[in-house]
Each structure stands twice: as C-alpha cells, then as structure tokens.
Amino acid sequence: MSPKQMILAIIFTAFVGLMGSSAYVVDQREQVLLLQFGNPKDVVKTAGLHFKWPWQSVTTFDSRLLESDAEPNEVITKDKKSIMVDNYTRWTISDPLKVYQVARTQQGVTSRMEDVVRGKVREVLGQHTLHEIVSGGELANLRIELMLSIRDRADKAVRELGLHIVDVRIKRADLPQENSEAVFQRMKSERNRIAKEYRSEGEESAKVIRSEAEKQRKVILADAYKQSEILRGHADAESTGIYALAYQKDPEFYAFTRSLEAYRGSIKEGSRLVISPDTEFFQFFQQSHR
Numbered sequence: 641m642s643p644k645q646m647i648l649a650i651i652f653t654a655f656v657g658l659m660g661s662s663a664y665v666v667d668q669r670e671q672v673l674l675l676q677f678g679n680p681k682d683v684v685k686t687a688g689l690h691f692k693w694p695w696q697s698v699t700t701f702d703s704r705l706l707e708s709d710a711e712p713n714e715v716i717t718k719d720k721k722s723i724m725v726d727n728y729t730r731w732t733i734s735d736p737l738k739v740y741q742v743a744r745t746q747q748g749v750t751s752r753m754e755d756v757v758r759g760k761v762r763e764v765l766g767q768h769t770l771h772e773i774v775s776g777g778e779l780a781n782l783r784i785e786l787m788l789s790i791r792d793r794a795d796k797a798v799r800e801l802g803l804h805i806v807d808v809r810i811k812r813a814d815l816p817q818e819n820s821e822a823v824f825q826r827m828k829s830e831r832n833r834i835a836k837e838y839r840s841e842g843e844e845s846a847k848v849i850r851s852e853a854e855k856q857r858k859v860i861l862a863d864a865y866k867q868s869e870i871l872r873g874h875a876d877a878e879s880t881g882i883y884a885l886a887y888q889k890d891p892e893f894y895a896f897t898r899s900l901e902a903y904r905g906s907i908k909e910g911s912r913l914v915i916s917p918d919t920e921f922f923q924f925f926q927q928s929h930r
Contacts, residue, residue: 660693662691664698671703673736680737701736701746705806712814715762721770729757729794730807735802738802755800757808760794773813783810 668687673680676696685703692698705763710730714871715754718724726863731753733739733746764771774780787808795805886897 654772662694664690664692666690669702669704670700671733671736671739673701675699676888680740683704699740701733701739703733706731706733706750708750708754708757710758713758713761715765715813717765717770717773718767719769719771722766722815723770723773725761725765726813727761727809728809728811729753729805730809731803731805733796733802734799734804738800740786742801749801749803752801753805756801756826757790757794757805760790760797761808761810764790764793775883799927838887910921 646777664672665689666684672684672690674682674692674696675698676686676693681696684698707728707730710727712724714722733749739749744750754780768782768786772782773786777785787810791805791808794808798805811895
C-alpha cells in the first residue's frame with residue numbers, strides 16, 4: 641500500500657468513526673435530551689436518525705403514557721379517622737429538560753412525582769369524612785370529584801418537574817388492620833344485640849299466641865261440655881219418658897225387662913254370687929222355677 645492510499649484509509653476510518661460517534665437514533669417511543677459536557681443543549685422529540693458532535697451525549701426519556709402504582713397511603717379524614725388509600729397515577733414527561741435539571745433521571749423524577757400525588761391525596765381526602773369517602777356522597781359521585789381534584793392539584797404541582805399528570809385513580813380505601821378489627825367487633829356486638837331483641841320479641845309473641853290458644857281451647861272444651869250436658873239431659877229426660885210410658889202400659893213386663901238388664905249388667909260369665917235365692921233380685925227366677 642502506497643503512502644497516499646494509507647493516508648486515504650486513515651482518513652476514511654476516522655470519518656467512519658466520527659460518523660459513528662455523531663449519529664444517533666430517536667425511537668418513536670422516546671425523547672432525547674442532548675448534552676454537551678453535562679450541560680443541556682437541545683431536546684429532540686422527532687423520531688429518526690439525528691447527528692451530534694462527538695463530544696456531545698444523549699439522555700433518553702420515555703414519551704409514552706406511564707403508570708405508577710404507589711404503596712398504600714395513610715390518610716386522616718376530616719372526622720379524625722385513619723384509612724389506607726391505594727391509588728395509581730397515569731402521567732407523561734412533557735419537558736425532559738426540567739426532568740434532567742430536577743432529578744437527572746426518569747426514575748428519580750418518578751419518586752418525586754409519587755410523593756406529590758400522595759400529598760395531594762392526603763390533602764383532598766382530609767377535607768371529607770370517612771362516611772362521605774366510602775359512600776360517595778349524597779349523589780354517589782363524590783369519589784369522581786375527589787379523583788379529579790387530586791389530579792388537577794397534583795398536575796399543577798408537578799409542572800415544575802417537567803411532568804403532566806393525566807389521571808389519578810383510587811383503587812380502594814380500607815381501614816387499618818387494628819381499626820378493622822375494632823369495627824368488626826362493634827358490628828358483631830350490634831348484630832348480636834339486634835338478634836337478642838328479635839328473639840325477645842319472638843318469645844313474647846309466642847307467649848301471647850300460646851296464651852290465646854290455651855284460652856280458646858278452654859272455651860271450646862267448656863262449650864263442648866255444656867252442649868254434651870244439655871244433650872245428655874235431653875236424652876235422660878226422653879229415656880225417662882219412654883220408661884214411664886212403658887211402665888204405664890205393662891208394669892210387670894217393665895219390671896221384668898229391668899230385671900233382665902240388671903242381670904246382664906251384674907252377672908258376667910264365670911261370676912259367682914253369694915246371695916239368698918229368696919231375695920227380690922231373683923223373684924223372676926223363682927216364678928220361672930214354679
């Protein structure tokens with residue numbers, strides 16, 4: 641290789657190296673901050689191939705809609721109740737230059753943004769009672785208003801960080817574990833008290849029903865006994881009349897039939913009577929024997 645060719649090769653290699661260190665690609669999901677000796681020079685948001693000086697560097701930030709799911713946050717309500725609020729935030733990086741100036745990296749600004757949102761959650765929810773937060777207010781739309789208020793306040797606060805908060809959502813709001821146990825115990829005691837009241841009322845009603853049923857039973861039995869005695873009296877009077885009529889027609893036959901009924905009622909099969917045969921009870925046997 642001649643000296644001229646060697647010089648051309650060195651120049652070409654240097655040019656390729658210079659182009660390699662000067663060219664960079666911006667992805668459509670990213671935005672780039674161009675730095676020169678650590679100082680911000682330009683913000684590039686257009687996707688594609690770009691060039692820079694070899695002594696310049698790039699820092700990449702996400703341009704997509706991001707989501708941050710923070711740890712549950714303890715909030716003291718207006719009526720001094722403690723609740724654990726679990727929320728998440730959707731946000732974007734609107735100004736990479738501010739992000740770099742404030743926190744240098746995307747991870748660092750995320751932490752600061754979460755702190756701001758937690759503060760606004762405590763600030764907004766602290767202006768309402770626990771019942772209002774849980775029930776949603778009289779029109780059941782208080783939660784939506786609370787989340788919009790938190791979003792607007794947090795968005796205003798993070799503009800100086802180069803961020804834009806799109807949405808803040810409350811996933812759930814729970815009582816702390818120790819408070820939950822106390823609430824459950826109070827609920828259990830209240831349910832037991834109501835159950836005892838129902839049992840007491842039921843027993844009282846049962847006593848009234850049983851008393852009324854017993855009263856009706858006695859009345860029915862008394863009426864039945866009264867009717868039976870009346871019927872029995874009528875029957876006895878009728879039978880007495882029949883006996884009297886039969887006696888008037890034939891006194892001897894009447895006495896005979898009455899004696900037979902007496903024999904049938906008093907003398908059973910296998911019975912023994914120790915009695916004189918001359919008694920009036922056996923007068924018809926004596927007549928038959930004669």
